Amino acid sequence: MSMSLKRNQLRYSKPPPQNRQELLQSIERDRGVLGAYLQKLNSQQEDITTSPASAPLAPSTPSAPVQQRCSYDLFFESACITVKNLPPKLAAEAKSRISQIISEFEIRAIEMEALPHQGQAMGKSRSTGDTLVDDKSEIVYEFHPCP
Incomplete structure (x- = not known):
């Protein structure tokens, strides 16, 4: 105790x-x-x-992941240290809000990935003048000016 x-x-x-x-x-x-x-x-x-002496023992690693580690890992390690030093109630609230923000960004990423796929699912269309033909469904859309 x-x-x-x-x-x-x-x-x-x-x-x-x-x-x-x-x-x-x-x-x-x-x-x-x-x-x-x-x-x-x-x-x-x-x-x-x-x-x-240690060169043969050390595996060769590309330099790109090191750069990414420095930018993201360093930020989150710093945030982790800060949250750990908070009182327990505030630390729990910080974890909750951070999780919420991450979830929002994950949803946005999923939506962004879905946009190009929606265009492909609808099929391509070709237009000539006032008509539009959807290649997938073969539906012909005609556009007429309003009277």
Whole structure:
């Protein structure tokens, strides 16, 4: 029991920022610490991949996935750290809202993928003047001006 109490006290030992300026300073400080850590990791990884003894052991990886990891994984790791430092109720609300946003984007992606397929399902059509023929259904549409 005392172990979990100590762990909770450590997690919240830093008082939360009280105003916008303190919050911005906290973000800048955390960003600097995270940037220094990532640079250290990158330099260590470069040392490992460039050393001749470890070169045969290290598999060759394309550089494109590393770029994507840096942009998306870094963002979500940072968000994860932030959410973990929130009080439990706020962390649960953050998880709920983030899940809702992700679900909305997934629905939009599905809708965007469905749009090109809807055009194919309707069939192609050809038009000549005031008539339109749907190749799939062979329906002929004629357009006449209103009187």
